[in-house]
Amino acid sequence: MSTSPQVIANRVPRHVAIVMDGNGRWARARLLPRLFGHHRGVEAARRAIRYCSRAGVECLTLFAFSSENWKRPEEEVSGLMALFMTVLERETTGLLKHQVCMRFIGARGDFSDTLQRKIAEVEAETRSCGGMVLQIAANYGGRWDIVQAVQALVREVQVQGLDPSAITEPMLEKYLSTAEVPEPDLFIRTGGEQRISNFLLWQLAYSELYFSDCLWPEFDEKALQQAFDAYANRQRRFGMTGDQVSRSSSHA
Numbered sequence: 001m002s003t004s005p006q007v008i009a010n011r012v013p014r015h016v017a018i019v020m021d022g023n024g025r026w027a028r029a030r031l032l033p034r035l036f037g038h039h040r041g042v043e044a045a046r047r048a049i050r051y052c053s054r055a056g057v058e059c060l061t062l063f064a065f066s067s068e069n070w071k072r073p074e075e076e077v078s079g080l081m082a083l084f085m086t087v088l089e090r091e092t093t094g095l096l097k098h099q100v101c102m103r104f105i106g107a108r109g110d111f112s113d114t115l116q117r118k119i120a121e122v123e124a125e126t127r128s129c130g131g132m133v134l135q136i137a138a139n140y141g142g143r144w145d146i147v148q149a150v151q152a153l154v155r156e157v158q159v160q161g162l163d164p165s166a167i168t169e170p171m172l173e174k175y176l177s178t179a180e181v182p183e184p185d186l187f188i189r190t191g192g193e194q195r196i197s198n199f200l201l202w203q204l205a206y207s208e209l210y211f212s213d214c215l216w217p218e219f220d221e222k223a224l225q226q227a228f229d230a231y232a233n234r235q236r237r238f239g240m241t242g243d244q245v246s247r248s249s250s251h252a
């Protein structure tokens with residue numbers, strides 16, 4: 001029996017999660033301000049959204065701002081907030097046209113009232129779109145997500161008078177900010193770093209990890225295709241043996 005990784009033709013990930021890293025270094029290499037790199041990063045994000053939507057991806061999660069990114073210089077943080085606002089104002093029409101449903105995950109209460117209102121508006125406007133779900137992780141942290149889910153679960157446990165030993169993984173999962181979408185199949189991080197940086201900690205348990213040295217503003221359709229091809233050539237075993245997986249997929 002073959003032990004080589006199984007190739008399933010046209011295997012498209014249902015959920016792709018991307019850490020869009022490298023904007024600052026891209027700009028610095030060109031002696032430009034870091035914010036210029038973030039502006040270019042928006043173009044790369046638009047490319048990725050279009051590509052994934054056309055490929056039939058059900059959900060795309062983009063890490064736009066981590067709960068730790070507030071530590072950056074004030075000028076960069078306020079520039080990013082202004083950029084979020086501009087992008088939201090500009091992109092809603094395109095999202096509606098392509099039936100992309102946009103949702104935000106993260107502690108949105110820390111954003112300005114204006115930005116929070118805009119976020120709610122875009123979510124409401126695209127709610128009934130039947131195409132790809134686009135999740136923007138903004139002021140997001142994987143630890144934050146788990147803690148807020150635990151808080152909600154503890155409330156449920158108290159109200160229902162449940163014994164803690166009755167708590168199961170699905171019970172916690174239903175309170176995670178990503179409860180409505182499947183777990184990421186493919187995790188991509190650009191920019192050469194090989195770390196999670198507090199992204200979807202719980203949800204990445206069995207995702208295929210793909211790291212690229214390419215800086216985010218330069219991550220184009222060809223680079224995305226390479227990531228998808230790499231994914232299609234992986235054998236996902238979920239704890240089983242390779243032979244077990246081969247047998248079950250040949251019976252599918």
Ligand code: IPE
Pocket residue numbers: 020021022023024025026064065066069080191
């Ligand atoms: C990622 O690019 C975008 C955000 C964190 C908002 P960086 O800004 O982290 O770029 P580098 O890592 O400094 O190059």
Ligand code: IPE
Pocket residue numbers: 019020021022063064065066069193195197
């Ligand atoms: C992760 O990138 C967050 C986003 C891409 C939004 P960072 O650039 O903030 O990660 P670290 O600090 O290098 O780990």
Ligand code: MG
Pocket residue numbers: 021022191
């Ligand atoms: Mg970075």
